[in-house]
Amino acid sequence: MRPLDPRLLRHARSARTYLVITVALGVAQAALIVAMATLLAYGITAVFLDGAELTDLVPALAALLAIVAGRAAIAWAQEAAAVRSAAGVKSELRGRLLAHLTALGPRGSTSDTGASVTLIVRGLDALDAYFARYLPQLVLAALVPFVVLTRIFPADLVAALTIVLTLPLIPVFMALVGLKTEADNRRQFKLLSRLSHHFLDVVAGLPTLKLFGRARAQAGFIREVSQEQRRVTMRTLRIAFLSSLVLELLATLSVALVAVGIGLRLVHGDLDLRTALLVLILAPEAYLPLRQVGAHYHASAEGLAAASSAFEVLETPVPATGSAHFVLPAPIIFEDVVVPFRSSSLELSAVVRPGEIVALTGPSGCGKSTALALLLGFVRPASGRVLVGDVDLATVDPAAWRARLAWVPQRPHLFAGTIHDNIALGTVASAAAVASAAAAAGAADFVEELPDGYATRLGDDGAGLSAGQRQRIALARAFLRDAPIVLLDEPTANLDRATADSVMAALRRLARGRTVLIAAHRPELIALADRVVDLTPALAPTSDAASVRGAAPASAPDAASVRDAAPASAPDAASVRDAAPASAPDAASVRGAAPVSASGGAS
Amino acid sequence: MSWMRLLRSASWPAAGGLTLAVLAGVGAAGAGVGLMATSAWLISRAALHPPVLHLMVAIVAVRAFGISRGVLRYVERLAAHDAALRALGRLRVRLFTQLEKVAPAGLAGFRQADLAQRLAGDVDAVLDMLTRVLIPYAVAAVVGLASVLLIGSFDLVAGLALAAGLVLVGVIVPLMQRAAARRSDGRLAPLRGELATGTVDLLHGLPDLLAYGADAAQLARLSEVDARLRKAGERSAAAAGASAAVTVLTTGLCVLAGLAAGAVAVRSGTMDGELLAVIVLTPLAVFEVVGALPAAAQRYAEARAALRRLAEVFTATDPTPGGTAEVPVGRDTRRVEDVPVGSHTLRVEDVSAAWPGGPTVVREMSFDLEPGARVALVGPSGSGKTTIASLLVRFLDPTAGRITLDGTDLRTLDPDAVRRVVGYLPEDAYLFDTTIAANLRLATPDATDDDLRAALAEARLLDWTDTLPKGLETLVGEHGMALSGGQRRRLALARALLADYPILILDEPTEHLDDETATALTHDLLAAAGPRTVLLITHREDVAASVDTVISLDSAPKLVTQPAR
Incomplete structure (x- = not known):
């Protein structure tokens, strides 16, 4: 592991300033350590051998007082700088992360949303200890021995050489112990976390264990697992602590060697007391920062882990967007589109003409939502294109394109803020406009019953609202936006019958005169559509037989248009059907709704 | 129970190890101080050019x-961790035993897995409390006191100065630090909350924000909160530095005091000159030991909070006290298992119920579950359906009225005995992070693979498991997340079927599944139940066709089904 991630300096300007300050303070501190040792050695010798009185020591004591005050000021400045720069670095990284995650879009990031939230809100705090504890010690470990040795060298060559020879042994031995044990440790820590996880699992599943009468027996099992964990942990620690044993042993033993050495040379008169005391005070100071670095190893590992998970996100490239011009109304064409997701993939060729209402059907997980996400620009096809008229969607400005869409997701997100803000998402709308959108969405009734009406503040993610109420607020958004293209993602899923009926009524109002794509499961939603595109994957995954099946000759016009759009050679697993399945109660009437009349109402 | 009693009872069996750790720790820290003191004396003495033999002992x-410092420190750390891990194991068992007694009703809201996780995480605080708080403090106290006595015996003033300095760094600085941390947390906490809400809104609501072009506005709002958080963090910087400065200042002043007092003592002849270096330099080593205490004090506050939360769990009382009787059985049979399936009757008579500390959620409810009956309990969420299920498996006792199993009040029966007759498949049935087979064998540990396959077949999951390369040995992932929602339900159902309960309660078995899957699953459920008595709990009103009786619950939704905790 590198002690300092260069990316930290690249991504966070505050980190660079901090490093400079820390080095400056480190130099000052090392100088003060040497000055203090010199003065103490002088003071002790003066009193012990030269018969100095307290009054003779006053200048030295005054200087020492100044040095102590200086060291305290440095300690203060170091800690304050650490806190300030940690706050700065965290803020910079947070800002970059949020902007980058937004640019990547909901499906662009490889890490899941929960992990990103945790990283931004809590995870980066691990940098506090990294900046306050580890980094300054690292700087001191590089500076102090150097400054201290420069002072000892001219005073006593032998002691200086002892330190020069033993000091490098510490990192070398630590690296040796570390190398030998790291793989071993990692394996055992993995086992450990599995044992801890077992306890969490058992506690979380306790009611289930009680139901099966297995809970009491678990107590003994937990005892055994805990004992096993202790044995395994101790085996790991016996090795892990070896590195600190080596560190302490070398540092202390070296100081002892230096002390005995200067003592003996003092007896023989090769050395004077003042020099000997100077060396005795300074020798431990040379080893101290190195020992502290070892002690703060965890702070470093955790801080760097947090930073590197941030960099991982920041280094995910954002897909390029264009600024091509598009004109509406225009047909939306899925041209041999393939989008891999999870274990399967969506394969789709279809044309949606202006003013058409098209239902996307198929079993859960077949890619209905993914098809809508394609239009929203949240995913890009792995192959094939999505066209608006003759313009590739990948080349248009996503914001301008999205401004012409209204989207009602399966589970709309409600934001911290008022109901007004939630309906007027992304626009500045008058109270009257919001109220009329809410009325059209069937939301006005319950909103106006609230004591604060549209000014009611919602809890976290709309806590306190039922699924139906959330759905109607999302519908009100769509009404307010008044966009020519509407995307509906199972808007009635998880609603009870009565609520679903009222949402359906609002959906019918919304669909009037617009191009609508519906990811649909429920029969009444499918019934709303002029045409159905079945996304059920073909049984043979490598099917080269383009399956445009079940196109009843009687309702040829729209089926034909689909055929036109899907060239026979296309490896088109998505089959396209003409109307609602037989289970839809009014399939006949749907079939009767001629697409011609629907396109007539196109905006 | 106070957290201290909890800690004491957990660490009692490890007392020997803890003592060894403290002794080794004292030895290690003492070696550090002794090295400095002895070297200082050795050098001072050597300066008088005595025969080398006189210095041999030093x-x-x-x-x-x-x-010895390095070696003893190694021993200390190993002994401390071994003892702390023993205490941890004991605390886990104690906590589990307590939870087993009171969960889920005694800990309202406990079924939420995150609360369980937090509790379990709190247990780890015992490690910190012992190894990083108590042992360092004990070691520092002993070594500090010994050093004060040593220096004090050479020169009283220097000894007193050292004592004052040690108290300042070991006691006053931590208190200062805590006050500063509290002030800064007070400033930061609301801003952190705002940042968290905004971040969750941004990332979870990103699709909505992007679709409606509101992403830039949300980012701007967040960056404004972030700027305020940064400012607040920077304002805490001055206070954070103060404790570090005081520690350095105190160390320096003690050294200076030693030099000044020593000079006076040497000149006045009350102290030998060769001891001067000892009283000046020893404090440097002592403060290295005591300087670790402010950090220990910080951990103390965190570990104590965690232990307090745990101690609170031990104040929860058993929600179903008493009852040891076995379920009565018919004349010809001796064991419950021998009673033919579908021969038990559950009667709910004027029952009212509330979760501990919560409002009454079930009021004067009466119904019977005759042998082999198919009953649906229908009502909107919040109408007390899950509470009724908890009553029937004796997770909870009624506050009024009574429930009888074959004529015997449930309150007189051993809860485990009740749960051998009445099975409950809760809405959030838990799957353990292990294999499909191990999850199933929870129901009957000695089931053969064929039994497992039969149960899976009944739950219509066998076709799927047969396609898996590892079959029954496939891991289901944490909380069963490797499976789809429908597969999780079916696996939980197979487990409930395997346990072969005469009476089976199915709670919202189709929640969050799409219509097609839901209809198929309900059908399979009832078919698989065979001759068993089934109570189907649901908010879907279209189940009437599949059951004999529908009981509609009060449709007025109540706001709180379980008191939040």
């Missing part, structure tokens, strides 16, 4: 201290 001592 030379050996210095070398011994040099070796």
